[in-house]
Amino acid sequence: QVQLKESGPGLVQPSQTLSLTCTVSGFSLTSNSVHWVRQPPGKGLEWVGAIWSGGSTDYNSALKSRLSISRDTSKSQVFLKMNSLQTEDTAIYFCTRSLYEWGQGVMVTVSS
């Protein structure tokens, strides 16, 4: 069955770079898109960006200058990198197959 699992550091210092990995199984990255969605504590959902089956990417315009999404199809992994982190980037980060199945999420706290 389709599974996604996010991993990465729980704590990042302000101005540093966040690196997250989404490891998937049960589907092919070359046939499906993977999206990242985040949720600040106690708040709603915000679309962050996506990598499409062909490898192209789309980003939230508010984050575009700081964001990069890539993948390694041989390892069934999708990567999110966001630089210049601020406290407002504190959130649970989810990866999702085409906005259908979702991973459990990873909590990222930006704090010194």
Place this chain on the structure above:
Amino acid sequence: DVVLTQTPVSLLISLGGQASISCRSSQSLVHSNGNTYLHWYLQKPGQSPQLLIYQVSNRFSGIPDRFSGSGSGTDFTLKISRVEPEDLGVYYCLQRTHNPPTFGSGTKLEIK
């Protein structure tokens, strides 16, 4: 960006009762290919969102027929009949007709 307005903000429903949630879009969600990409999710406490309904009215795998979606253009509704304890949580609508995908602000369902 497309704005999705969800109402009500919260609902208090008796077990066995019916709930109705509205999602209104700032512009038509009919894609140029004729499809309407309006989805509904439930986020149970402490969990990731789960897809209930995709493309307005199609129940996702394993979703009981107590959940139904309807609507067209800019106005959409999610109905939950015979509410059960496991239905509590926050319901979100999402549109992915237009880039970027955007979410409604959520409706919290509580059980009496």
